[in-house]
Amino acid sequence: MNKPKVLIITGYGVNCEAESAHAWRLAGAEPELVHLNDLLDHPDQLNDFQAMMFIGGFSYGDHMTSGHVFALRVKHHMQAQLQQFIDDGKLVMGICNGFQVMTKMGLLPGLDGNCFEPTVSLMQNDCGTFQNFWCDIKFEEDSPCVFTKGLGTMPLPIRHGEGKIFTLDDALLEKLEANGCAAARYVDADNKPTQAFPANPNGSLHAIAGLTDPSGRIFGMMPHPEAYLFPENHPNWDKQKLNGDLPEQGLGLKLFQNAVNFINGN
Numbered sequence: 001m002n003k004p005k006v007l008i009i010t011g012y013g014v015n016c017e018a019e020s021a022h023a024w025r026l027a028g029a030e031p032e033l034v035h036l037n038d039l040l041d042h043p044d045q046l047n048d049f050q051a052m053m054f055i056g057g058f059s060y061g062d063h064m065t066s067g068h069v070f071a072l073r074v075k076h077h078m079q080a081q082l083q084q085f086i087d088d089g090k091l092v093m094g095i096c097n098g099f100q101v102m103t104k105m106g107l108l109p110g111l112d113g114n115c116f117e118p119t120v121s122l123m124q125n126d127c128g129t130f131q132n133f134w135c136d137i138k139f140e141e142d143s144p145c146v147f148t149k150g151l152g153t154m155p156l157p158i159r160h161g162e163g164k165i166f167t168l169d170d171a172l173l174e175k176l177e178a179n180g181c182a183a184a185r186y187v188d189a190d191n192k193p194t195q196a197f198p199a200n201p202n203g204s205l206h207a208i209a210g211l212t213d214p215s216g217r218i219f220g221m222m223p224h225p226e227a228y229l230f231p232e233n234h235p236n237w238d239k240q241k242l243n244g245d246l247p248e249q250g251l252g253l254k255l256f257q258n259a260v261n262f263i264n265g266n
């Protein structure tokens with residue numbers, strides 16, 4: 001079987017291309033790194049891919065809020081091609097800065113088929129500063145998200161300054177919940193969603209760490225699954241090994257495997 005081809009957009013300060021490409025490769029896909037300028041010069045190359053990924057980093061130095069400029073460039077230079085990509089039933093993933101890009105563009109939460117009008121914000125963390133540590137992330141069982149199916153709760157690293165999901169529109173939040181869009185949440189030691197720092201590192205409403213659109217094929221989150229591809233990535237891997245609970249593979253890899261299985265029809 002041909003390996004699914006995954007587009008990873010690089011350039012202008014995003015910096016997770018190596019580990020993101022490696023994640024897709026380990027999961028059985030064929031990633032290709034394409035600079036944003038090259039993509040915008042030839043947006044029809046999107047047709048060659050089954051999935052695309054907006055990666056983490058500091059695009060345009062986080063000026064005018066994280067992800068904003070990158071989102072505007074994509075939106076204004078290849079909206080038609082991206083809409084077609086989505087209409088074709090392909091997958092879009094965004095991690096951290098990539099998630100910020102997707103919300104700033106309006107791809108997420110993508111309610112009512114709206115892909116290009118932003119409806120929720122990723123605001124500055126409540127604590128006011130950049131945070132960098134591991135959190136427990138619960139993936140909601142009843143979410144349609146294809147990336148997070150059956151994953152339960154896993155530890156993942158976060159490293160961001162603007163990760164707080166926020167909206168003033170309570171009806172929108174309710175709609176998000178009703179559609180299973182809140183695919184990932186920050187949880188406490190009892191596996192319960194929490195607003196308390198540091199388990200919830202940014203004060204995100206409803207403890208939301210990641211969002212999917214109602215189709216489950218467009219997904220983004222703040223934590224970094226591509227930074228947990230090997231068991232030894234976990235800060236307590238040595239203790240886990242002593243206790244006999246070191247996982248066989250890094251747990252973050254599962255999101256990429258889920259995506260590849262979906263593309264392959266499994």
Ligand SMILES: NC(=O)CC[C@H](N)C(=O)O
Pocket residue numbers: 055056057058059062066095096097098130159160161162163
């Ligand atoms: N790790 C990242 O992608 C960081 C995202 C963004 N630059 C922030 O600080 O919020």
